Amino acid sequence: MTETTTQTQGTDGTSVHVPLEGRAYDVRIGPGLLPRAGDLIAPLLHRPRVAILTDDTVAGLHLDPLRAGLSGAGIDSVALTLPAGESTKSWHYLTQTVDWMLSEKIERRDILIALGGGVIGDLGGFAAAVLRRGIRFVQVPTSLLAQVDSSVGGKTGINTSHGKNLVGAFHQPALVLADTDVLATLAPRDFLAGYGEVVKYGMLGDAGFFAWLERNGPALAAGDPAARVEAVARSVQMKADIVVRDETEQGDRALLNLGHTFGHALEAATGYSGRLLHGEGVAIGCALAFELSARLGLCPQEDPSRVRAHLKAMGMTTDLSDIPGDLPDADGLLELMGQDKKVIDGKLRFILARGIGDAFVTSDVPRDTVRGLLQDALAARD
Numbered sequence: 359m360t361e362t363t364t365q366t367q368g369t370d371g372t373s374v375h376v377p378l379e380g381r382a383y384d385v386r387i388g389p390g391l392l393p394r395a396g397d398l399i400a401p402l403l404h405r406p407r408v409a410i411l412t413d414d415t416v417a418g419l420h421l422d423p424l425r426a427g428l429s430g431a432g433i434d435s436v437a438l439t440l441p442a443g444e445s446t447k448s449w450h451y452l453t454q455t456v457d458w459m460l461s462e463k464i465e466r467r468d469i470l471i472a473l474g475g476g477v478i479g480d481l482g483g484f485a486a487a488v489l490r491r492g493i494r495f496v497q498v499p500t501s502l503l504a505q506v507d508s509s510v511g512g513k514t515g516i517n518t519s520h521g522k523n524l525v526g527a528f529h530q531p532a533l534v535l536a537d538t539d540v541l542a543t544l545a546p547r548d549f550l551a552g553y554g555e556v557v558k559y560g561m562l563g564d565a566g567f568f569a570w571l572e573r574n575g576p577a578l579a580a581g582d583p584a585a586r587v588e589a590v591a592r593s594v595q596m597k598a599d600i601v602v603r604d605e606t607e608q609g610d611r612a613l614l615n616l617g618h619t620f621g622h623a624l625e626a627a628t629g630y631s632g633r634l635l636h637g638e639g640v641a642i643g644c645a646l647a648f649e650l651s652a653r654l655g656l657c658p659q660e661d662p663s664r665v666r667a668h669l670k671a672m673g674m675t676t677d678l679s680d681i682p683g684d685l686p687d688a689d690g691l692l693e694l695m696g697q698d699k700k701v702i703d704g705k706l707r708f709i710l711a712r713g714i715g716d717a718f719v720t721s722d723v724p725r726d727t728v729r730g731l732l733q734d735a736l737a738a739r740d
Contacts, residue, residue, distance in 0.1 A: 363598040365591065371538075372591040376510070376598045378605060381530040385510055385598065387591050389583060391537035392423045392498070395471075396431025399496055402532050404467040407434045408496075409459055411482040412473040415442040416500050419543050424473055424498065435471075436462050440478070444630040447477050447516045449525075455485040466490040469532065475501035476508035476636065480526070483514030487529035494532040501544060502552025503637045505536040506559075506593035511601040511611075517630060521697040522622050528606055536594070538586045549579060550674050551637030554617075554644070556589050557672075559596045561644055561665065562616045565715030567592055568668075575672050612719045616709040617643030623694035624678075627685050638675040645669060645676050650731050651710040654723070661714050679739040688732035692725070 364375045371388015386398065399408070408428065412421055417439045428435050438458045440446050459470065472482030472495055479497050486495035497509035515526020541549065553575070560568025571578070571589070578585045597614060604611040621639030628634040648662035669676045678685065686694070695706055705721040706728075712718065 363595060363602055365595050372587060374591065374594045374598050376530075377602060378530060381512075383531055383533055385534040385536060385594050387505070387536045387538065387594060388587055389537065389539045391535045392420060392540065393427045393430075395424055395427040395498065395535060396429065396433050397427075398535060399428070399469070399471070399533065400431050400433065402469060402494065402496070403433065406432050407436075408469050408471055409462060409464050410435050410437040410471045410473055411440070411455060411478055411485070412437060413440050413442040413446065413475075413478055416474045416478070420473060420500055420540055424471070440481075442477075443632075444477055444517070444625075444636075447481050449516065449518070452481060452485055452516055455481065456489055459485065459489055464489065464493065466493055468493055470495040471498055472496070473498045473500065475499065475504045479504050479508050480514050480523070481516060483512070483529050483531065484516060484526050487514055487527040492529065495529070497531045497534040499534065499536055500540045502541055502549055502590070503555050504552075505538075505541075505590050506552065507555040507597065507614075509534050509536065510594055510597050511614075512605065521626060521694075522630070524697075536590055538583065538590060541586055542581060546579070546673075548635070550672060551635040551641075553579065553672060554637035554639075554641035554674065556593050557668065558614075558616050558640060558644055559593045561648070561711065561714055562613050562709070562717035563596060563600075563715055564592075565713070567596075568714050572668055572671075575668070579672060609719075612707060613709055613717050616711075616717050617641070617645075617647055619643065619695055619706060619708055620646045623691050624681065624685075626694045626697070627691060628681065628683070633683055634675075634681055638680075641669055641674050642676060642678065642680065646731065646735065647709060648711055650708070650723070650728065651712070653727060653731060654710070657711050657713045657716075661711065664714065677738060678735045685736065685739070688729045688736060691732050692729060695728075 366373050374385040470486045472479045499505045499509040512528045512530035514529050515523045617640040621643030624639045648665045651657045652659045708723050
């Protein structure tokens with residue numbers, strides 16, 4: 359019988375327990391976790407030494423506080439700093455990371471700490487999965503997107519020229535430390551990109567959470583500490599519940615890809631560049647998924663209108679016209695969608711919705727309807 363996730367409240371924040379058999383772990387959420395990282399990680403260690411993987415942007419902000427927190431608990435650390443950006447999720451930097459850990463004599467019972475956003479978390483987790491056939495790692499996510507999505511659930515990997523996240527492994531973290539204080543260092547655009555993943559959870563499975571975000575989203579973006587802890591905790595709880603039911607995405611976990619079939623194609627079309635951040639692609643993808651659902655008669659037209667109204671009210675990317683530069687035509691975007699991991703037997707799997715909070719997975723979507731939707735969305739750019 360599958361255990362259920364549990365959420366506990368404490369004076370120092372919230373903890374979500376992810377009870378995967380033999381691989382259970384906690385996601386700690388709250389302010390001030392970086393300075394306490396040593397005390398929180400120490401129980402996992404066989405010797406007082408860890409490796410840290412980060413990028414040059416995050417290192418300048420958070421590496422010293424993390425190392426001080428570790429040192430305060432008597433834990434030595436070595437660190438590798440990689441360039442920031444999506445292009446770092448590549449074979450080249452995976453090889454560099456693994457070679458560095460071997461040169462630092464990281465042993466099988468040691469721990470790698472992934473300090474950064476989704477790129478560092480995905481790359482570090484994959485490096486940990488393959489080093490000596492698997493070492494443990496701790497996620498210390500520093501972006502909103504990573505705190506609510508990529509740091510939880512064990513998906514790790516890199517991008518290739520064929521598409522996003524096509525090479526990787528399921529490798530669960532031993533612990534996740536989501537320090538909500540670090541969100542104050544994010545640029546507004548990066549915070550809103552992460553919010554694209556937050557609002558996705560309301561759209562796919564919790565209409566009440568979506569309504570809460572409609573009321574509290576502006577305070578969340580403005581920096582309200584309690585609202586940020588609440589939003590991260592509710593998002594992590596929803597993701598953890600789904601991961602426990604379906605760890606390797608054989609069924610329900612695919613719901614977490616709401617907006618991603620469109621979003622990943624748009625990321626590929628923009629070269630995984632600063633033209634479109636992952637969470638921005640997800641936001642546009644969610645708006646397209648709800649519009650597609652309405653065109654197929656699955657949900658009332660009021661729902662895609664409500665989704666787009668909230669995204670716009672938050673100042674987020676909503677339409678293809680919000681993406682600068684040229685895009686492929688509808689057939690070109692469909693071709694990019696065909697490279698998605700969610701393709702089964704040559705058929706695209708879409709996450710559609712019967713309404714806000716009621717998403718489902720289907721492969722029964724007429725290609726011409728999708729093409730028509732994309733053609734209309736592209737025409738609106740002109």
